Amino acid sequence: MLQILGQNILNALQLGSVYALIALGYTMVYGILTLINFAHGDIFMVGAYLSLAAAAFLLGLHLGLPAVVVFVGAMCFSMVLTALLGVTIERLAYRPLRQAPRVSAVITALGVGLFLENFTLGLLGPEPRHFPTLISVGAWEIAGLTITPLQILIILGAAVLMVLLDLLVGHTLLGMAMRAISYNRQIVPLMGVPVDRVISLTFAIGSAIAAAGGLMYGLAYPVLDPYMGVRIGWWAFIAAVVGGIGNIRGAMLGGFILGAVEIFTPMILPSSTYRDFVAFSLLLLLLVFKPTGLLGRPIFERV
Amino acid sequence: MGSPSAPRANPRFAPTKNNFENELVFKVIMPLLEITNLSHNFGGLCALTKFSLEVKAGELVGLIGPNGAGKTTIFNLITGVFKVHEGVIKFQGQDITHWRSHRISSRGIARTFQNIRLFKELSVLDNVRLGAYARHAYSLLDAVGRSRNFRREEERQRQRAEALLARFNLSRYAGAPARNLPYGEQRRVEMARALISEPRLLLLDEPAAGMNQSETQELIRLILEIKEEFSLTIILIEHQMRVVQNLCQWVKVLDFGETIASGPPREIQQHPKVLAAYLGQDGALVEEEMENSASRSVIVGQ
């Protein structure tokens, strides 16, 4: 029993890492623009497909490349392209709306997400694609738990990215600019902060991290379809809200909580199909009773 | 400088007999508004400390003080915009401390805003009719069924609104979106919107903000007129000493959320603490303003 529990905690950590990586993108954009970037889940989906394309291409060369090279290659390729996608979306769809009512921007985000999803659907069709196996080393048995190198890679990789991001936001000039913009976007340009560039970079970083999440997701759960952005993206979004949207550490915490919800729901409720119900009920209750999330700051309405 | 014109009888807005008797009772026995030990803070920052105020029916009380002294906070607490955590607010003897805004409004307290808050896209007529929201005595089903009750009420409130628009010289704007009106007219629409609910107490938040001298004089006259015409009690927040000087019988001065002085305007401006508060803020300018008002105070009195 304890072993099952331990194994599930490990699974929850693995899944939670992916959720946390995506949640970071939601939370960064919200922090800086107070915009719920509903398209972010689909950016993650595109990132996953790009990783698949890169991995398939590198393996298709039949050069006998080591798995690490393929992994790193796919990661770089998808992170760069997805970052570009994020920046392009911001430039074309969100920037013209920066002065518009917030509702317009949120609806646009919803539209962009559906566009990406349906575009992929039109391009690739609804059939799922299989992600190639890169890391096939056998599992280790430690204290009765089965641990795969892949699990270690995902959890550690995600942790490294999160620590890097936390350092970036907390200790660099760029991070300071981000925080300044999220605090007051009207004043900051007067102090010489290149607001547009900082916002673009925020989108780039958020999207790149989502792409990394996409690669890891593909390795762990090797079936991709155009709707995965919605399925996984919404969960990551809930993670961001649970942690307190706009708060980076909150997003990480939320990610792991949602990972746990997903893994443990089938243990408690009769079927895994209840997981959406549980997650969204959690979201609803949280919004009603603690709208700021676990680590979020309260927002005052000025009169 | 205009002296208050003789109150014009306006039957539609004249207090009913019952109200009038009430008013007599309140005048003699108890204050219309009674605030005791009201405190408020924003995330640890004290905006208001132990504020108390008694206003008798028919009075015109001024609240002055430098920027950020907590004046608007008092209005927001009275009208239920902010939740009261400490202190008691009684209106006509009734505890309204924790009421929601619309209830307070229909109980007889109306207000205007420092930065005009009209419903910008709605017509001027609709803005004023919204002030009478609580007076529309019909249900949702009446509205959907267009019952006789609905038509009668709608007609009645519409006429009241139109009469008020006429009173404020706004009739020609009735159908125009509120945002299209000039600044001064928007202020008057806001006042009409406040008055249509037949308030006993009117809270005016810097009504003279952004007005030049002659507009301000005009406004002072208007305030005195409506005070008589609608038998109002008024609390006025003001920045300019001159306005308070000319209007108010009693003045409270706030600084950093604390009441530093209270009394008739002429005494107040000699008060050392008041001088310090104003001088500390914005020296020369205020001094001049005080002098200004001092020279005028002789002319006006109620």
Place this chain on the structure above:
Amino acid sequence: MVISEKRKKLLTWLGAVLLLVLSWLLPASGLLNPYVVQILMYLGINMILTLSLNLVNGYMGEFSVGHAGFMGIGAYAASIITVWFLPRAWAFWTFPAVLVAGGLAAAVAGLVVAFPSFRTRGDYLAIVTLAFNMIVKSVLENLEVVGGPRGFLGMPRLTNLFWVAAWVLITVMVLRRLVYSNFGRGITAIREDEVAANLTGVDTRRVKLYAFLVSAFFAGVAGGLFAHLLQFINPRSFSILKSTDMLVMVYLGGVGSLTGSLLGATIFTLLMEVLRPLGLWRWVVGPLLLVLLMIFRPQGIMGFKEWKWFKERAVSSEQ
């Protein structure tokens, strides 16, 4: 041309009756081909949905992205009543009551969204409505009694052009009367400035409650019509994609406008029909349209404007 109030009223009623007669006679006489009738029925259902969503998103300025949830509840409730509780022979006659029941079920569900709306607004309320939509879909997928993810069937095809036309007329009439009343002014005041509205005496909570109830009711009715047209429903029909379609129609036609809602539903429905040959690519059009609209004309074609005929009578002091 100036038309007196009385004549306008008479003409409106005549027009409505004419529309109903035509919607009965044309399909029955076989003059309209069934394909066209089918599209007209979808158009009518979309009109009801758009009008209903516009009350919340356009007039009240709140942001519901979960309206398909209300539609789904109405669809399932109406279908369950028809299939489980009513003898086949009665079905035709009880259909209007069944639709109303579906609408009422949706309105009750509307409370789930209305109560949170007292405390949250803007983005947060959008998330609440979204969560509501997802929960409805998830619950339907897990209820084996109504077929779970496979869906629910067995409804006779009770929806016809007449009923659709009748409900479109009812929706327009009720919403028009609501909008031009004290409550309607309260709803728009919430959009303009919620705090000021409350301060001028508008019971904002009650008004929000009314708006969500009425809006959910008509979305539920539309769901009932939809279910008895398709004769088969499954949870996926009421996903967030359906909600987005409604958003496109509202923001295309125009927020805060009845005319705009009718226009938006018409353009979108016809466009999707015309684009049918594109296959899967067709679904790219809606989202793209939504984004372009938001950037170039966020209030939609008829935003806050109304066809003269739908307006309240002119200000009397101007006459």
